[in-house]
Amino acid sequence: MIEYTLYYATNRGHIGQDRWRPEGYGCGFSRDGHDNLRFGKVIVPVDEQELQRHLYKKMSTNPTRIGDGENLNRYLCKQAESARIYAIEDLTTISDKNIPEHKNASAEMFREVKQVMEQSHDVLIFIHGFNVSWASAVGMALATEMMLNRVPAKTAHPILMPQQKVRVVLFSWPSDGKVIPWRSYGNDRQEAQLSGEAVGRAMLKLRDFLIRLRLDAKKKEERLCYQSLHLLCHSMGNYVLQNTLGKMTGYITKGNLPRIFENVFMCAPDVDEDVLESGKPLSRLPEICHKVFVYCNRRDKALTISDITKANPDRLGHNGPAHPQNLHHKVNVIDCSDAVGRFKKQDFVEHNYFLWATAIEDIAQTLHDVSDDAEIRQRKRKADSLNIWQLL
Structure with missing residues (x-):
């Protein structure tokens, strides 16, 4: 067994007597409030042979498409149930004095993540969707990291540097992690809305950390790593993002919001x-951010159910944007419908397709600065002068 480390932030309530060495995290908010955050890392044991089997599995429908991220996700979710969790102790919970910002738990984790980035690692923050338990969130975040970092299939960029890696940092909000018709979806949506406050606070903490880092670098007290931060939100995680932006806008009433990310990936977004x-x-x-990428799929049954049974308007992750001509020039839309239908016809829901070889490789190419219209991309432009692409 090999152990993998995943950094995390969460506003879930801990399970067990010791909040700094929890047995896990539950499906409710922290008892300190829905916007209260815990930061830490989780250590997951992984069988290397099992990992390689999933990473390089060939699709029977197309042998050139390599990698089974969905079954890798299922395996890692099971492994996460026996993971060790180390929360960073928050001094504000044991002191009635004002704690300096640089001594906060968030700053301590940011410093550790910075050390990771100094090893030529970009960081991708991952926000999961609804019906996701704590263990499932850990498994999906690790599966995303491992699929992004595998040696690419022959369709990938030929000059990628193998030492350039991506580390995923998980934000996990208290999704129910179970499917009870009507109630679970409604509960998760309410919790996603409230969780936007926690993520908004975390984003502003990150902004303050980056500002302080640049100031210290000018005084030669710190050195910059020159790596990039990215954000990937899946499904209802995009609704968390929507409420996060509202929280940030409430704090920053003048000027633009802080430029934090290089790329934002909205995968199967369960938003209007x-x-x-x-x-x-x-x-x-x-x-x-510098660019936004919306991944949509007309075959996504989960979003169809969201449309019909939950009385929601049409979802962005189903047919894409309602009026593409009204989008900001930074926004790109990648229609995955044909690729999903061709390569995974046996999958009924088709909602986690961002983990499939075709889509995850497209995301990896973006992270490695492959141009949108490069020939090696498995996509083509759907309309002239519009940033709308069809994944092949």
Whole structure:
């Protein structure tokens, strides 16, 4: 067995007597409040042979597509149930005095993550969707990291440097992790909305840390790593992002929001189809990043159910944006419908397709600065002068 480390932040309530060495995290908020955060790391045991089997499994429908991220996810979810968790002790819980910002648990984890980035690692923050337990969230985050870091299939960029890696940092909100028709979806949506406050606080803490880092670098007290931060939200995690942006906007009333990320990936987003348009909740998303990528799939049964049974408007992750011509120039749309239908016809739900070889490789190429219209991309432009692409 090999042990893998995953850094995390969560506003879930801990399980067990010791909040700094919890047995796990539950499906409710922290008892200190829905915007209270815990930071730490989780150590997951992984069988290397089992890992390699999933990473390099060939799809029977197309042998050139290599990697079974969904079954890797299932395996890692099981392994996460026996993982060791180490929360960083928060001094504000044991002192009635003001704690300096640089001594907060968040700053301590940011410093550890910075040390990882100094080893030529970009960092991708991952926010999961609904019906995801703590162990499932850990498994999905690790599966994402491992699929992004595997030696690419022959379709990938030929000049990628093997030492350039991506480390995933998990934010886990208290999704129910179970399917009880009607109630679970409604509970998760309410908790996702409230969790936006916690993520918003975390983003602003990260902004303050980066500002302080640059100031210290000018005084030669710190050195910059020159790596990039990215954000990937899956399913209802995009609704968390929507409420996060609202929280940040409430704090920053003048000027643009802070540019924190290089790329933001909205995978199977369970939000309204017009949410990125001017005046809508995510219209200011391009302010916090260089580019936005929306991955959608007309075959996504989970979002179809969200449309029909939950009385939601059409979802962005189903048919894509309602009015593509109204999108900011930073926004790119990748339609995965044909690729999903061709390579995974046996999958009924088709909601976690961002972990499939075709989609995850497209994300990896973006992380490695492969141009949007490069020939090696497994995509083609769907319409002239629009940033809308069809995954092949």
